[in-house]
C-alpha cells in the first residue's frame with residue numbers, strides 16, 4: 001500500500017504546465033514548464049538523456065521504451081539503443097533550478113491574482129472562478145485546504161528521513177514536513193551532517209573518510225560507481241547464475257525464473273538510469289532497492305487483478321485517483337483557470353510513419369490554443 | 379504508486395482544460411483506466427454533425443504499450459468494423475509511441491474519418507463499397523451518422539422511430555432489393571447477399587442475376 005512518502009511524492013508530481021496562466025497572461029511560463037518535461041512520463045525530467053536525434057527523455061523512461069522498440073519515441077529515428085544515450089547535464093541543471101523557483105513563481109502569481117481580485121469587483125470574479133471549478137470532473141472538494149492533507153499511514157518514514165515536499169519538491173525531514181508546508185515552503189531544510197552519506201557528499205567521493213569506512217561489496221560498487229551494469233542475455237544463464245547476479249546487489253532471489261529475470265532487468269535499468277543523474281541527485285542503493293520492490297509490488301497487483309475484471313481493484317484505483325485530483329486541485333492559482341492545454345496536448349512533434357497524425361496537425365493543436373487565448377483576451 | 383496513473387490523471391485533466399480541441403474524456407466505471415472518449419465527426423465528410431464515442435482501455439504497460447480503442451458508436455468506414463467497432467489504425471498497433479496521448483490518439487481517429495485507407499481495411503465489405511462506388515458509400519455513411527451518431531438528416535428517417543431503413547443501412551438500392559424479394563426470397567436474406575456481393579454502382583453490371591439467385595438459394 002501507498003505510504004505517506006509515496007502519496008506525497010504523488011501529489012508533488014501532479015503538477016503540470018497548466019498550473020501557470022495562459023500565454024497571454026504570463027508569457028512563456030507554460031511553455032517553459034512544458035519544455036522541461038519528459039514527453040513519456042510528463043514529469044519534469046529525472047536524469048535527462050539525449051538521443052542521437054537530439055530528443056531528450058528521462059533515462060528510465062527511454063530505457064523502458066527502448067526495451068519495447070529500438071527507436072526514438074518522438075521522431076522514430078531507428079536503430080537507437082541504450083548505448084546511444086548521453087547524459088544531458090545542462091537540462092538537468094535547468095530542471096533543478098526550475099524546481100527550486102517553480103513554487104516561488106506560482107506564489108507570486110497567486111499573490112498578484114489575489115491583489116487583482118481584491119481591487120476590482122471581487123465577488124463577481126471569485127464566483128466565476130468557483131463556477132469553473134465546479135465543472136471540473138472528479139473534483140470532489142475544490143475548496144480543500146491550501147496544502148494537500150498529510151495522510152497518516154502505516155509504514156511512515158523515519159522522522160529524520162528526508163522526503164520530497166509535495167508542494168515545492170524540496171527534500172525535507174519527515175518530522176517537519178507539515179510545518180514546512182504550513183509556512184508556505186519557506187523553511188529551508190537544514191543541512192544534516194549527522195550521517196556518513198552527508199559527509200561523503202560534502203567531501204566528495206574521493207575523500208579518504210568516505211573510502212575508509214566502506215567495505216566489501218559496497219566499496220567495489222562505489223569505486224566503479226560510474227560504470228553502468230552490463231545487460232545480460234538470460235537465455236544462456238541457469239537459475240543459479242541469475243540468483244548470483246541478484247545476490248551481488250543484495251536483491252531478493254525468490255520467485256520463478258521469469259520473475260528473477262524481470263527483477264534483474266529492472267534493476268539494471270534503475271541502476272543505470274540513476275547513474276545518468278548528477279552525483280548529488282543520485283539515489284542511494286537502499287533507496288534504489290526500495291524502488292525496485294515497489295515496482296515489483298505494482299507489477300504483481302497488475303497481473304493479479306486486471307483492470308477490466310475486478311471491481312475492487314477499480315474502486316481502489318478510483319479512490320487513489322480521486323485523491324490525486326483533489327490533491328492537485330488546491331495548488332492551482334485561482335488566476336490559472338485555463339482554456340489552453342498543457343504539454344499533454346502536444347502530440348509528438350514528428351511522427352512520420354503514422355498515417356493519421358501529421359506533425360503539422362500536432363503543432364496546430366498547440367498553436368491554435370495560444371491564438372485562441374489571445375483572441376479571447378483582446 | 380504508479381507512473382501510469384499519474385500520467386492518465388494529467389491526460390484527463392488536460393482534456394478537461396482544453397476547450398478548443400472538442401475531444402472529451404469521461405470515466406465509464408470506477409477505473410481511470412477505462413474511459414469513454416468522444417469527438418465530433420469532421421466537417422466536409424459523411425460523418426459531419428455526428429457525435430462519435432470510443433471505448434478506451436489503458437493497458438498495464440501504458441504508455442509503453444498502445445492504448446486499446448474501439449468505436450462504441452456504429453461507424454460506416456473501411457477501417458472500422460461495422461459490427462464490433464474495432465479499428466484498424468497503425469498507431470494503435472506497431473506504430474504506437476509512448477509520447478502519443480489519449481487526446482492525440484483520438485485526434486488521429488478523427489482524422490481517420492477524413493481519410494479512409496481502403497487498402498488496409500478493417501471491414502472488407504465496407505472497403506469494397508468505398509472503392510467501387512464512392513457516392514453510394516458516402517450516402518450510407520451519412521445515413522449511419524444520422525441514425526447512430528445523432529447526425530442531421532431528413533425528418534422522415536428520424537421520425538420513423540424503431541424501424542430503421544435496413545436497405546439504406548446496408549448501402550443498397552431499394553429497387554434492387556425489391557426485385558429479388560419479388561422472386562420469393564426473404565427480404566433480410568436478399569439484403570445480406572446483395573451487401574456481401576457489393577451489388578452497388580458500376581458493380582451491378584458485373585454481377586449476373588443468376589449469380590445472385592445462386593447465392594440466395596444457398597442455405
Ligand SMILES: [Zn+2]
Pocket residue numbers: 038039040041042043045046057058061
Ligand atoms: Zn520521463
Ligand SMILES: [Zn+2]
Pocket residue numbers: 051053054055072073074075076077
Ligand atoms: Zn528523436
Ligand SMILES: [Zn+2]
Pocket residue numbers: 165166167168169170180181184185186
Ligand atoms: Zn515545500
